[in-house]
Amino acid sequence: MEEKPLILITNDDSITAKGIAQLVKSMQPLGEILIVAPDKPQSGMGHAITIHDPLRLKKSKQFPGIEAYTCSGTPVDCVKLAIYEIIKKRPTLLVSGINHGSNAATNVLYSGTMSAAVEGAIEGIPSIGFSLMDYSWDAHFDMFEDSIKTITTQVLNHELSQSIVLNVNFPKVTTKKQIKGIKICRQAKGNWIEKFDKRHSPAGQEYYWLTGEFVNFDNGTDTDEWALENQYISIVPIQFDLTNHQQIEELNSWSLND
Amino acid sequence: MEEKPLILITNDDSITAKGIAQLVKSMQPLGEILIVAPDKPQSGMGHAITIHDPLRLKKSKQFPGIEAYTCSGTPVDCVKLAIYEIIKKRPTLLVSGINHGSNAATNVLYSGTMSAAVEGAIEGIPSIGFSLMDYSWDAHFDMFEDSIKTITTQVLNHELSQSIVLNVNFPKVTTKKQIKGIKICRQAKGNWIEKFDKRHSPAGQEYYWLTGEFVNFDNGTDTDEWALENQYISIVPIQFDLTNHQQIEELNSWSLND
Numbered sequence: 247m248e249e250k251p252l253i254l255i256t257n258d259d260s261i262t263a264k265g266i267a268q269l270v271k272s273m274q275p276l277g278e279i280l281i282v283a284p285d286k287p288q289s290g291m292g293h294a295i296t297i298h299d300p301l302r303l304k305k306s307k308q309f310p311g312i313e314a315y316t317c318s319g320t321p322v323d324c325v326k327l328a329i330y331e332i333i334k335k336r337p338t339l340l341v342s343g344i345n346h347g348s349n350a351a352t353n354v355l356y357s358g359t360m361s362a363a364v365e366g367a368i369e370g371i372p373s374i375g376f377s378l379m380d381y382s383w384d385a386h387f388d389m390f391e392d393s394i395k396t397i398t399t400q401v402l403n404h405e406l407s408q409s410i411v412l413n414v415n416f417p418k419v420t421t422k423k424q425i426k427g428i429k430i431c432r433q434a435k436g437n438w439i440e441k442f443d444k445r446h447s448p449a450g451q452e453y454y455w456l457t458g459e460f461v462n463f464d465n466g467t468d469t470d471e472w473a474l475e476n477q478y479i480s481i482v483p484i485q486f487d488l489t490n491h492q493q494i495e496e497l498n499s500w501s502l503n504d
Numbered sequence: 505m506e507e508k509p510l511i512l513i514t515n516d517d518s519i520t521a522k523g524i525a526q527l528v529k530s531m532q533p534l535g536e537i538l539i540v541a542p543d544k545p546q547s548g549m550g551h552a553i554t555i556h557d558p559l560r561l562k563k564s565k566q567f568p569g570i571e572a573y574t575c576s577g578t579p580v581d582c583v584k585l586a587i588y589e590i591i592k593k594r595p596t597l598l599v600s601g602i603n604h605g606s607n608a609a610t611n612v613l614y615s616g617t618m619s620a621a622v623e624g625a626i627e628g629i630p631s632i633g634f635s636l637m638d639y640s641w642d643a644h645f646d647m648f649e650d651s652i653k654t655i656t657t658q659v660l661n662h663e664l665s666q667s668i669v670l671n672v673n674f675p676k677v678t679t680k681k682q683i684k685g686i687k688i689c690r691q692a693k694g695n696w697i698e699k700f701d702k703r704h705s706p707a708g709q710e711y712y713w714l715t716g717e718f719v720n721f722d723n724g725t726d727t728d729e730w731a732l733e734n735q736y737i738s739i740v741p742i743q744f745d746l747t748n749h750q751q752i753e754e755l756n757s758w759s760l761n762d
Contacts, residue, residue: 331712
């Protein structure tokens with residue numbers, strides 16, 4: 247009998263989030279599960295790792311019958327602890343999410359959910375990050391169950407090129423019927439136009455809350471933003487080699503060694 | 505008379521680090537300076553932003569005669585506060601560093617120094633991150649002063665394509681004469697082999713320190729790791745579009761919409 251694949255599950259919204267519960271439910275028929283997730287929300291932590299503080303790792307009973315741990319650090323810390331301390335080997339697959347909120351376009355860079363998946367790919371593990379365009383804690387994830395299984399099964403069946411991560415985003419829809427399908431996309435160009443909400447503490451000290459609005463500056467119909475606006479599930483294959491190879495030739499024409 | 509370019513300087517080692525002092529010294533002849541840097545070390549913070557806590561911003565007297573602020577958040581928070589709250593416009597150039605420690609290869613992903621520069625590029629600002637292959641707080645930066653000026657002047661003189669950041673790393677050398685020159689490179693393939701140092705608190709609770717060793721798995725002679733090992737200054741042009749465009753065709757052949 248074939249051994250069941252070992253699937254490592256993590257996220258950035260913490261082990262108590264509804265999104266990770268959906269992912270655990272979707273993965274259970276597909277393999278053996280190990281969960282290592284943050285013990286508190288770690289949204290917006292990007293690829294941060296914890297080097298100036300110690301890390302704590304605790305067994306969790308959040309999912310009865312499933313081996314699960316919480317970690318005091320970032321999503322990337324969770325992946326490193328899972329691989330180098332808990333199982334001391336590579337899982338067959340890493341899935342991260344489901345994030346409460348979109349990680350399309352440049353949001354991928356700020357995302358703890360996606361950075362955990364990228365860390366998996368750096369370690370040579372086929373990795374998928376899932377996110378839903380809905381920030382609410384009570385978002386509805388169940389209608390994406392079939393799509394999660396389809397995408398995950400395809401990754402398990404294909405040789406997903408090492409060093410590639412799938413950034414999967416689900417559109418905000420109210421019924422499963424509204425989902426138009428799955429589209430392979432490129433990352434849209436856009437950024438956050440920030441507004442800092444300046445306040446004063448009771449003691450009179452100034453402080454700021456980061457707020458803002460994401461603006462899509464990309465008119466392409468092949469982007470993740472377009473797909474999501476048009477009720478498709480978007481998949482962007484992403485990489486962690488940040489080199490812009492085309493630019494190398496241009497830079498070689500500069501006067502850097504005169 | 506031509507207006508002096510406005511240069512935004514940040515880092516991740518905090519405003520008191522020797523590396524940022526060198527960068528301020530090197531930039532002073534080139535333009536008007538604004539410094540917004542973390543109030544404490546923020547190494548390994550990657551592209552993290554602060555969304556669950558308020559941010560504090562304070563005027564700093566660290567550099568007499570130069571407008572400077574410290575921020576309680578991450579390097580990326582510093583860039584956002586500079587652009588959207590302090591100057592409410594784009595500076596001509598953003599420089600980040602000089603980091604105490606290499607940001608070559610995949611280290612670029614964990615680096616607060618480089619993520620600040622990437623944030624600048626997302627905002628359309630020509631951006632450069634500088635790092636030295638020496639973690640010590642008392643590292644010697646002065647021998648790179650001419651190279652910093654050369655690279656910065658070239659960026660100011662050329663149309664650096666928007667969306668491109670330069671990841672500049674300096675080799676660990678003891679005299680300026682040992683520097684062989686500047687090489688345009690691609691990001692080497694490698695990763696950290698982690699070791700968690702498990703300890704017990706006086707109360708008997710387990711905790712871990714993240715330690716490890718970076719291993720270069722790339723034999724290419726066109727990589728940043730090769731250049732640094734051979735005493736060249738490495739420059740990798742990096743981008744924040746993480747899409748692996750070659751992989752899109754492959755993924756379109758999968759059975760995702762059957």
